[in-house]
Amino acid sequence: MSGGDPHALESRLISAGVERLALLGKHAETLMAGYACDEVPLEGLSTTALNRLLAARILWRPDEQSGVKLAPKVRELIAEMLADETRRHVNADVAETLELVRTLVQSYREARDAGEYWRQEQQLLRLRQEVDDLNGRFADAIDSLWRRLNSDFGFVSRLGDKIRENERAQKQIVRLLDGLELIDFNELIELVGSDGALRKLLVSGLQQQLTHHYTSLREVQRRLIELMARFRQQQSRSRLVAGMVGFLREHPNFVPGNYAMRSEVPELINRAAPIMPAGAVALDHDADARLAAELLHRLPRPASRPQPVTAAGAAELPEDTQVAARQQALKEDVEGFYLAVVDHDGEGLSALEYLQGSDLEWDEEIWLFQVIAEYQGLPRSEQRAFRLRQVETQASPLNHLYLIHDVQLQLALPA
Amino acid sequence: MIEQGPLLERLLAGDFICAVSDEAAFRHLQDETIREQIDDYLRPLNRRLATNTDGTVYFLSWLRLDEAAREQLSRQLGDTVGSLMPMLEWLQLVQEALGRDGLAAPGDVLKPADFSSRCEDHQGLRERLERLASDPFFGSQSDQLDAQLKQVFKRLKEHGYLQQPHADRQYYVVTGKIDYLIDLVRFIRDEENLPIEDQAPTQQSLL
Numbered sequence: 001m002s003g004g005d006p007h008a009l010e011s012r013l014i015s016a017g018v019e020r021l022a023l024l025g026k027h028a029e030t031l032m033a034g035y036a037c038d039e040v041p042l043e044g045l046s047t048t049a050l051n052r053l054l055a056a057r058i059l060w061r062p063d064e065q066s067g068v069k070l071a072p073k074v075r076e077l078i079a080e081m082l083a084d085e086t087r088r089h090v091n092a093d094v095a096e097t098l099e100l101v102r103t104l105v106q107s108y109r110e111a112r113d114a115g116e117y118w119r120q121e122q123q124l125l126r127l128r129q130e131v132d133d134l135n136g137r138f139a140d141a142i143d144s145l146w147r148r149l150n151s152d153f154g155f156v157s158r159l160g161d162k163i164r165e166n167e168r169a170q171k172q173i174v175r176l177l178d179g180l181e182l183i184d185f186n187e188l189i190e191l192v193g194s195d196g197a198l199r200k201l202l203v204s205g206l207q208q209q210l211t212h213h214y215t216s217l218r219e220v221q222r223r224l225i226e227l228m229a230r231f232r233q234q235q236s237r238s239r240l241v242a243g244m245v246g247f248l249r250e251h252p253n254f255v256p257g258n259y260a261m262r263s264e265v266p267e268l269i270n271r272a273a274p275i276m277p278a279g280a281v282a283l284d285h286d287a288d289a290r291l292a293a294e295l296l297h298r299l300p301r302p303a304s305r306p307q308p309v310t311a312a313g314a315a316e317l318p319e320d321t322q323v324a325a326r327q328q329a330l331k332e333d334v335e336g337f338y339l340a341v342v343d344h345d346g347e348g349l350s351a352l353e354y355l356q357g358s359d360l361e362w363d364e365e366i367w368l369f370q371v372i373a374e375y376q377g378l379p380r381s382e383q384r385a386f387r388l389r390q391v392e393t394q395a396s397p398l399n400h401l402y403l404i405h406d407v408q409l410q411l412a413l414p415a
Numbered sequence: 416m417i418e419q420g421p422l423l424e425r426l427l428a429g430d431f432i433c434a435v436s437d438e439a440a441f442r443h444l445q446d447e448t449i450r451e452q453i454d455d456y457l458r459p460l461n462r463r464l465a466t467n468t469d470g471t472v473y474f475l476s477w478l479r480l481d482e483a484a485r486e487q488l489s490r491q492l493g494d495t496v497g498s499l500m501p502m503l504e505w506l507q508l509v510q511e512a513l514g515r516d517g518l519a520a521p522g523d524v525l526k527p528a529d530f531s532s533r534c535e536d537h538q539g540l541r542e543r544l545e546r547l548a549s550d551p552f553f554g555s556q557s558d559q560l561d562a563q564l565k566q567v568f569k570r571l572k573e574h575g576y577l578q579q580p581h582a583d584r585q586y587y588v589v590t591g592k593i594d595y596l597i598d599l600v601r602f603i604r605d606e607e608n609l610p611i612e613d614q615a616p617t618q619q620s621l622l
Contacts, residue, residue, distance in 0.1 A: 157514075157516075158516070159516040159517060160615075162516065163615075232615075234516060234517030234518070234520070235517070235615060236613040236614060237517060237518050237520075237597055237613070238510065238517055238518055239611075239612065239613040239614070239615075240597065240600055240601060240604070240611060240613040241503050241506055241507060241518060241597070241600065242507065243604075243609075243611030243612060243613065244499070244503055244600050244603075244604065244609070244611055245500070245503045245504060245507060246611075247609055247610070247611055248499065248500050248503075255496070256492075256496060256603045256606065256607055257606065257607070258489050258492065259492060259606070260485050260488035260489040260491075260492055261485055261489065265480055265485075265488065266602065266606075267465060267476070268467065268468075268595070268598055268599055268602050269488060269492055270465060270476035270477055270480075270488065271429075271465075271474055271475070271476055271488070271491060272429075272461075272462045272475045272476050272477045272484075273429070273484075273487045273491075274427065274428050274429030275427045275428070275460065276427075276428065350556055352557070352562075353556060353557055353558075356557060356559050356562060357558075393573075397428055398428075
């Protein structure tokens with residue numbers, strides 16, 4: 001062994017490491033500013049501090065003219081810590097690790113044969129760290145892939161970018177799988193020989209972990225391909241719709257063929273006419289008759305008939321004078337609407353549009369109700385001067401309840 | 416068969432059944448035995464179950480086509496073609512207004528409130544919505560943004576493209592009928608040989 005006491009060397013490394021790691025915390029904000037943009041801002045950084053950061057290879061200067069940048073490893077470290085998928089790298093670099101493992105196993109063997117236990121222990125520790133690193137790189141890569149997958153590549157916004165990111169992720173998987181292929185367990189078995197500790201580390205342990213990575217990678221790959229198919233389908237739909245809209249704009253008179261008259265009617269076009277199932281009470285069936293009678297009793301009683309039409313029906317005298325005043329105001333506003341119709345030269349006016357276009361704040365339903373009531377309250381002769389049309393739809397195809405959405409009022413022009 | 420009663424009723428009424436409009440019924444329809452039972456039941460009514468290209472919606476079609484059925488189909492086709500432009504423009508408007516990646520797809524949630532806030536900030540969208548709402552297919556006569564949106568959503572619901580899970584809450588879910596519409600567009604393009612490309616021009620063949 002060369003160069004002094006190995007223990008002293010180690011403690012020197014540790015203290016230097018602690019010092020340099022502390023630099024990261026001390027200049028965290030400046031470093032993150034450098035992560036976010038191209039260069040590290042030098043304001044607020046003393047020359048000494050800058051030199052320390054450069055010496056620790058946290059920062060580097062690509063050439064004399066350019067500014068100071070984050071070292072690639074530091075950028076990668078931050079991306080890993082933040083799980084920042086836009087900048088995270090996936091790189092398992094198996095070949096180099098294998099090379100290193102071979103070297104370390106050789107040194108380990110030599111140390112063992114020479115009986116240098118401390119050195120033997122050190123080599124084993126480094127081997128263990130290398131294997132852990134290799135595992136960690138696969139685990140990180142798989143984690144990064146899953147995150148991108150589960151967020152639907154949410155870190156990019158455009159579909160085209162998502163498709164490209166997905167392609168990139170699939171290529172990464174191929175590279176990772178190629179990396180796994182490089183690990184030849186027959187070679188490793190031969191390499192470790194009969195050494196129990198090495199066998200456990202490099203054969204059984206590693207094999208188990210790599211099998212796990214392999215399964216995960218295959219699963220991510222399958223899901224990425226599925227997601228890609230969905231992206232492509234989305235893309236193709238958008239293009240199809242955009243294309244058809246463009247075509248129809250250019251050819252406003254385009255009419256497709258009448259596919260319904262072909263001898264073979266296409267499946268998509270063949271949509272049968274709706275049937276409304278109807279039912280009635282079976283009066284010849286005793287049990288039904290009883291049920292019908294019960295239902296009949298439960299029907300709500302018809303409201304009492306309105307007063308004869310001398311006065312506007314809905315504006316009955318309420319007890320409360322405030323309510324009466326509001327009722328009167330509503331009636332006057334509705335009369336305003338009728339006057340607007342008269343002024344509108346025989347064109348129809350929508351009661352709702354009139355309400356929305358004015359400053360009036362009546363509830364739409366109350367407004368329509370009053371417009372109808374006002375009409376019904378008019379003397380017959382005046383009623384004939386107006387035409388009232390209800391805009392209504394059937395509440396459900398299964399019954400005959402009609403809902404009034406709006407009322408159109410128009411002056412009835414003399415024929 | 417009795418347990419399929421409500422499903423049959425909906426199918427006979429002309430509804431499209433998809434995973435959004437009726438999840439349980441749609442699951443039943445995945446079962447071939449149930450589909451056969453339903454077809455048996457429908458035979459005397461001259462109807463059978465049909466589905467779109469990807470099997471994401473079910474509806475009823477004629478079993479045998481007579482003159483009257485063909486008449487009805489051509490009228491229906493005419494209506495659908497007439498609604499094509501407003502429907503497709505609406506799909507594009509949704510995509511742009513909400514800044515989405517793709518077209519509205521079954522299961523997507525749409526809220527009129529989101530549109531009104533986007534349209535208020537964006538005059539171009541506002542004008543497009545106004546034009547669209549006044550198209551006879553949507554038929555809004557109002558010049559108020561909220562009333563126009565209300566009308567557009569109401570019509571889409573009536574036509575089965577949207578489902579409103581709670582009558583008193585203003586959010587809607589896109590149904591599988593959108594898939595049917597897209598399939599129809601693709602069909603028309605293919606049948607009429609329209610020069611419309613739906614694949615990306617440069618594609619690396621990864622799949």
